[in-house]
Amino acid sequence: MNLIQKSVVLSLVSFVIASCVFTSCGKDSYVEDVDTTRGIWGQVLLYDETGSVEKDHSDIAIKVHCIDTISDTTIWDSVYYMKTDSKGYWDLYKPHGGWYFIEFSKDGYCKNALYAYRYDTTSADTLAALYLAKPTQGSIEIDSLSVKDNVLSVYRTLYFTASSASYGLSTWYFFGKTADVSSEKYDYAYNSGSASSTGGKEQHSVVLKPLDKLLENGFTEGSTVYVRAYCDNARAVSYQVDTNIFVYPNILEGSSVFSFEIPESDE
Numbered sequence: 001m002n003l004i005q006k007s008v009v010l011s012l013v014s015f016v017i018a019s020c021v022f023t024s025c026g027k028d029s030y031v032e033d034v035d036t037t038r039g040i041w042g043q044v045l046l047y048d049e050t051g052s053v054e055k056d057h058s059d060i061a062i063k064v065h066c067i068d069t070i071s072d073t074t075i076w077d078s079v080y081y082m083k084t085d086s087k088g089y090w091d092l093y094k095p096h097g098g099w100y101f102i103e104f105s106k107d108g109y110c111k112n113a114l115y116a117y118r119y120d121t122t123s124a125d126t127l128a129a130l131y132l133a134k135p136t137q138g139s140i141e142i143d144s145l146s147v148k149d150n151v152l153s154v155y156r157t158l159y160f161t162a163s164s165a166s167y168g169l170s171t172w173y174f175f176g177k178t179a180d181v182s183s184e185k186y187d188y189a190y191n192s193g194s195a196s197s198t199g200g201k202e203q204h205s206v207v208l209k210p211l212d213k214l215l216e217n218g219f220t221e222g223s224t225v226y227v228r229a230y231c232d233n234a235r236a237v238s239y240q241v242d243t244n245i246f247v248y249p250n251i252l253e254g255s256s257v258f259s260f261e262i263p264e265s266d267e
Helices: 004-027 210-217
Strands: 039-047 061-067 078-081 087-093 098-105 111-119 124-126 130-132 138-148 151-160 168-176 188-196 202-210 224-232 239-242 244-247 257-260
Touching: 039 098, 061 124, 078 087, 098 130, 111 130, 111 239, 138 168, 138 257, 151 168, 151 224, 168 202, 188 202, 188 210, 202 210
Parallel strands: 039 124, 039 130
Antiparallel strands: 039 087, 061 078, 061 098, 098 111, 138 151, 151 202, 168 188, 168 224, 224 257, 239 244
16 A cells, blocks of 8 residues: 555544544534523522531532423423532523523522523523522520501510521511411511621510501501511522412521501501
8 A cells, every 4th residue: 555545544534533523423412512692600609507608519409490382381391400510600501592490409408499580592691699508597586566656676586506606597577467477478578687696595686677568568557467587597598489479498487476556647
């Protein structure tokens, strides 16, 4: 075999090898180039039981539902699965357009979710960072309620049960029109933010809430309002699962129920 023939043979061998690399040797597969101009990107962060950020945010499971068509019967057209990297980042390249329902979970942490997010395929959408937190390490009791100058005062006692010397808890207050008010049955919910243990096991304090928001959410002057409180991680988590339906995945047993009457105005 002369040099020209050898050259031709080597060229053919190289071509066959290259073809196998790019076409998986005849398998029906195709890998599309990454297009960073279209897709959905996000980040999920983990927090421990004291509300402090974790160092590793990897392996958070993400389940993505996409609805391409909504008619008399809801059709789930696409489902994607993925996990976060060590910094909590995840991405979905060139997904279908439609309404997205995204669930985030990891063993030992509360669940979180994004409800009814619309993606139209024309852009790269970066979502706001979400977070998962470990269950709260405390509880709350309402001691009493009072109303003055259109402001509700909630006197409460927080009980800090974690072994850490100092950490935070946030508190939820659920207002309803009946005595069976709870985190699942209420007309208005309010989160007061985080309070610090500062090394103690109990904390007595008061939360002030103007009545305007209650009046804006279906309560009326002269009506009786029932209140129940819950503790949450300092990084309080809540997410929507349906129209006007929210889940509070990290709260435990609530306080006793108290009530008060919204004063009637003098006008």
